[in-house]
Amino acid sequence: MSEKNSQRLIAFWIFLAFVVWIFAFRGFLSSKFDLTSDALSYYDHTKFFIENLAHGTYPLWDPYWYYGSPNDFFLRRIGAFNPFFFAILILKSIGVPYTLSYLWFLAAYYLGATIAFYLLAMRIYRDRFIAYAGFLMLLFSALGTRLFDSYMMLVTVPMIWFFYFLLAFCQTARKHFFLGMVLSLMILLGTYIPFYFLICLVFFMLLFFLIYFNQIPRVLGGFAVFFKENKILVLLSMMVLFISLLPAINFFQNSAHGQVVLPFRHGDAGLGQTLTVPHQTLDWGAVEDLMYSSYFSNLRLYKFAVVYVPFFSIVLFVLGFFGEITRLAVFVFLLIAALFCCIVPHGLLFYDFFYKHLFFLKYFRNLHFFIWFFLIPLFVLLVLEHWKIFTEMVRTNSHQKKLLLMYVFGVHLTVFLFVWYRNDAILSTYVMILLSLVFWSLMALKLLRANAWGFALLTLTILVQPLEVYHYFSLKANPHGSPYAYDFSYNSFKLNDNDPAKPAKVPSSKEMLYYTSGSYNFVFQNVSDLALKKYLQCKILLVDRLKLIDRAWVGPILQQNFLNSDNEAVIFDDVGKGIKSTGNDPHPSLKAQHVDNSFRGFKLLAFDANHLRFRLDVPYEKFLVYNDSYDPYWKVSINHIKAPLMQVNGAFKGIWVPAGKSIIEFSYGCWWQYAMNILLSIFAFIFLMGIIYYACFP
Amino acid sequence: MLVFLKFILTRTIVLYLACFLLIWRILDYNQFIDNAVNQTMSRLTPPMDYFTEFVDKENHFDRFKLMNCLNYHQEVAHFFPFQKAEAYGMLGFCYERLGQIPQAVASYKQAIALNADYFWPYYDLGVIFYKQTQYSQAESYLTQALGVNPVKTIVLLSRSKVYNDVNLSRQKGPLDYLQGLEDGRKEAYILLMLSKASQPHQQGAQSLEQYLKPRVRFF
Numbered sequence: 001m002s003e004k005n006s007q008r009l010i011a012f013w014i015f016l017a018f019v020v021w022i023f024a025f026r027g028f029l030s031s032k033f034d035l036t037s038d039a040l041s042y043y044d045h046t047k048f049f050i051e052n053l054a055h056g057t058y059p060l061w062d063p064y065w066y067y068g069s070p071n072d073f074f075l076r077r078i079g080a081f082n083p084f085f086f087a088i089l090i091l092k093s094i095g096v097p098y099t100l101s102y103l104w105f106l107a108a109y110y111l112g113a114t115i116a117f118y119l120l121a122m123r124i125y126r127d128r129f130i131a132y133a134g135f136l137m138l139l140f141s142a143l144g145t146r147l148f149d150s151y152m153m154l155v156t157v158p159m160i161w162f163f164y165f166l167l168a169f170c171q172t173a174r175k176h177f178f179l180g181m182v183l184s185l186m187i188l189l190g191t192y193i194p195f196y197f198l199i200c201l202v203f204f205m206l207l208f209f210l211i212y213f214n215q216i217p218r219v220l221g222g223f224a225v226f227f228k229e230n231k232i233l234v235l236l237s238m239m240v241l242f243i244s245l246l247p248a249i250n251f252f253q254n255s256a257h258g259q260v261v262l263p264f265r266h267g268d269a270g271l272g273q274t275l276t277v278p279h280q281t282l283d284w285g286a287v288e289d290l291m292y293s294s295y296f297s298n299l300r301l302y303k304f305a306v307v308y309v310p311f312f313s314i315v316l317f318v319l320g321f322f323g324e325i326t327r328l329a330v331f332v333f334l335l336i337a338a339l340f341c342c343i344v345p346h347g348l349l350f351y352d353f354f355y356k357h358l359f360f361l362k363y364f365r366n367l368h369f370f371i372w373f374f375l376i377p378l379f380v381l382l383v384l385e386h387w388k389i390f391t392e393m394v395r396t397n398s399h400q401k402k403l404l405l406m407y408v409f410g411v412h413l414t415v416f417l418f419v420w421y422r423n424d425a426i427l428s429t430y431v432m433i434l435l436s437l438v439f440w441s442l443m444a445l446k447l448l449r450a451n452a453w454g455f456a457l458l459t460l461t462i463l464v465q466p467l468e469v470y471h472y473f474s475l476k477a478n479p480h481g482s483p484y485a486y487d488f489s490y491n492s493f494k495l496n497d498n499d500p501a502k503p504a505k506v507p508s509s510k511e512m513l514y515y516t517s518g519s520y521n522f523v524f525q526n527v528s529d530l531a532l533k534k535y536l537q538c539k540i541l542l543v544d545r546l547k548l549i550d551r552a553w554v555g556p557i558l559q560q561n562f563l564n565s566d567n568e569a570v571i572f573d574d575v576g577k578g579i580k581s582t583g584n585d586p587h588p589s590l591k592a593q594h595v596d597n598s599f600r601g602f603k604l605l606a607f608d609a610n611h612l613r614f615r616l617d618v619p620y621e622k623f624l625v626y627n628d629s630y631d632p633y634w635k636v637s638i639n640h641i642k643a644p645l646m647q648v649n650g651a652f653k654g655i656w657v658p659a660g661k662s663i664i665e666f667s668y669g670c671w672w673q674y675a676m677n678i679l680l681s682i683f684a685f686i687f688l689m690g691i692i693y694y695a696c697f698p
Numbered sequence: 699m700l701v702f703l704k705f706i707l708t709r710t711i712v713l714y715l716a717c718f719l720l721i722w723r724i725l726d727y728n729q730f731i732d733n734a735v736n737q738t739m740s741r742l743t744p745p746m747d748y749f750t751e752f753v754d755k756e757n758h759f760d761r762f763k764l765m766n767c768l769n770y771h772q773e774v775a776h777f778f779p780f781q782k783a784e785a786y787g788m789l790g791f792c793y794e795r796l797g798q799i800p801q802a803v804a805s806y807k808q809a810i811a812l813n814a815d816y817f818w819p820y821y822d823l824g825v826i827f828y829k830q831t832q833y834s835q836a837e838s839y840l841t842q843a844l845g846v847n848p849v850k851t852i853v854l855l856s857r858s859k860v861y862n863d864v865n866l867s868r869q870k871g872p873l874d875y876l877q878g879l880e881d882g883r884k885e886a887y888i889l890l891m892l893s894k895a896s897q898p899h900q901q902g903a904q905s906l907e908q909y910l911k912p913r914v915r916f917f
Binding site for chain 1: 741
């Protein structure tokens with residue numbers, strides 16, 4: 001078969017596999033089923049980001065998250081420099097609803113990673129059959145289910161692309177491979193926890209140096225030649241990579257100063273950095289995830305977060321047991337083993353040692369994510385290497401062929417007996433074993449080729465089991481009913497926050513908030529929910545007096561103030577000294593004045609995530625309280641003249657407003673924050689265009 | 699010999715075994731497994747509403763929930779030897795509701811083998827055999843049920859986390875184990891009489907059976 005035909009054939013089978021995958025997850029991809037767990041939060045914050053971008057705003061502040069929080073955390077989580085998010089915008093602009101746009105983007109993004117995996121396997125094995133099998137096993141692994149309950153893809157996808165570009169660049173130093181590496185790295189380093197990837201990269205490099213030491217001069221030589229020929233490109237890329245770390249560093253510093261807090265995550269990890277996590281949150285690790293998954297060996301019960309790779313991979317893994325070991329098998333296996341051993345906090349010494357001596361291990365938990373980020377793709381790669389090992393066992397001698405056939409039969413019989421003994425396998429498992437026996441027997445006899453029939457048999461063998469598994473999985477999915485939190489009309493400014501349909505932002509009972517501004521958390525923890533709920537129904541208040549209070553006593557006073565709607569605002573005495581404390585109203589009322597829809601002197605002029613501008617007409621000088629969290633990056637101006645902004649009522653923003661008509665403008669962020677984020681997004685886009693350009697016109 | 703040795707040492711499985719043995723050597727197995735078992739069991743515990751399939755519903759069970767409960771109790775029986783008897787009792791109950799009677803019988807028998815002073819598995823076996831019109835077997839198990847010291851069953855149930863989890867999920871509030879056992883013993887006695895008569899189609903027996911509606915129970 002010619003190379004062109006072969007490419008067409010593989011493109012067809014990849015397309016077909018993806019259609020089957022869409023069919024298996026059609027309930028989720030058509031929004032018939034709910035997103036759950038972390039996926040919900042990522043859906044919301046991506047929506048917020050994308051919709052703001054569409055309106056020309058780079059959202060550094062989220063006014064809807066617990067009465068205002070810096071949005072940097074969520075931008076880091078979603079990896080805001082990722083140029084592929086623009087696909088959602090494009091889909092939206094052609095009329096696809098946001099929910100579907102987002103879900104289809106996720107699906108396409110995931111497919112991209114599996115294609116990258118195929119390309120990676122092609123670079124390693126130069127065999128379309130093997131690479132296609134790897135593509136299928138990864139596509140139909142449990143990774144795909146995590147699109148709908150987690151955010152794994154945002155790390156896994158650029159990680160797979162990075163390693164593909166890295167390998168390709170090592171083999172042939174081309175510009176688009178280099179740019180691909182830079183873009184993947186940018187996306188990975190831009191996240192608030194790049195440590196998962198960095199740990200994997202360090203282990204990868206260490207083992208590479210150890211096992212492929214004789215290749216290193218060649219690889220480094222290739223790098224040096226490329227650098228000499230493309231100095232500007234390399235230096236510019238290095239500079240952009242460095243800049244892409246800055247938003248994460250800035251976020252890190254803000255959290256160190258208490259501007260943002262993560263009480264739920266931080267727990268009792270001590271008084272240090274709010275990003276640190278206590279050791280006990282590591283109790284659920286990779287071992288627990290695997291043990292938990294083993295409980296679902298009856299795949300009828302399959303659900304989210306259960307580790308699963310099509311069972312064909314196990315058969316293949318066993319088939320390669322008695323083949324001759326290869327360097328790549330040693331490399332991949334040791335990488336899996338080393339990563340696994342270093343992320344087990346109980347029973348092995350390594351993790352505790354690293355936890356004590358490596359600062360960044362204190363900043364992240366969820367060690368079981370390593371399984372999803374790295375170990376599943378690595379396992380599939382190891383299985384592919386077993387395929388290669390097995391094919392090297394195939395001989396032309398008829399006696400040896402018979403022996404090999406017996407070996408294939410023996411392996412399948414062993415697997416069959418194991419499955420049968422467990423007594424809980426689904427029907428498709430037995431079908432798969434049978435098809436696998438046929439497939440490997442034909443392979444042993446050298447009767448199977450990489451033609452349409454070969455691909456059809458391989459596809460059927462791998463997919464028969466996952467299709468049944470995902471059928472059971474869909475049966476248990478929650479139907480999509482009520483809108484998600486950010487599906488409400490969130491881009492509007494409301495003076496009254498008492499929309500009964502909207503989810504309550506003050507939880508009904510005291511709990512640890514996941515992420516919020518330090519100031520709001522302070523009030524939330526020191527004031528009853530009832531008082532806070534009552535107070536926060538109104539977005540803007542006018543009062544006549546300021547009361548200076550010691551921070552230690554502020555809780556009960558705020559509580560009283562909030563419940564009674566007193567005509568005064570509370571300010572901390574350590575920052576409020578010398579500040580004017582009363583207005584000039586000769587007959588001040590007992591209660592605070594609520595600026596609601598019936599208030600005639602208020603007119604909203606502009607509102608977006610980072611700004612609020614309105615006209616206010618008051619007969620006397622008043623102190624205005626804007627019930628949106630205070631943050632040092634907020635600035636305020638009255639009639640275009642900068643004015644001092646105060647932290648009032650524990651958490652919110654306040655300012656003295658003169659009598660008469662004024663135009664008041666609150667704005668968030670410094671120019672360099674916007675410049676840095678926008679510049680990085682532009683660079684990411686340029687790199688993407690560069691990859692496409694140099695790939696098409698090398 | 700050297701060729702053979704080289705052949706053996708260059709097999710992939712040898713690398714895996716060597717690596718496995720090395721990790722095993724440096725692994726603190728107890729610490730490793732204790733945390734994993736505790737954490738896993740804690741996550742595996744089905745939500746409260748799954749247990750209501752046991753206590754609040756007599757018909758129209760949610761198969762998926764029951765299967766989850768079944769798997770959970772299998773794991774309890776596997777990991778926690780001190781709760782094995784009750785776990786098998788619950789397993790028998792799940793199997794019976796799922797219509798898998800041979801597995802239910804085997805589980806109840808296993809529960810009895812693990813703790814002979816446990817009233818309910820005897821009773822449930824009696825009910826199953828009675829329903830299958832195997833009266834002599836039913837008679838045997840019901841006689842043994844009535845021979846069990848009720849205090850020992852009450853102590854077992856009161857101390858059991860397995861029972862506690864299920865009982866707490868009851869929407870109408872927790873059941874009184876003592877009252878349940880008293881009722882169970884009465885029903886066992888009536889069923890025993892019916893089994894002895896071995897003629898459930900007789901009018902008197904039929905009316906008794908109608909009144910009793912024999913069904914498996916676990917408290």
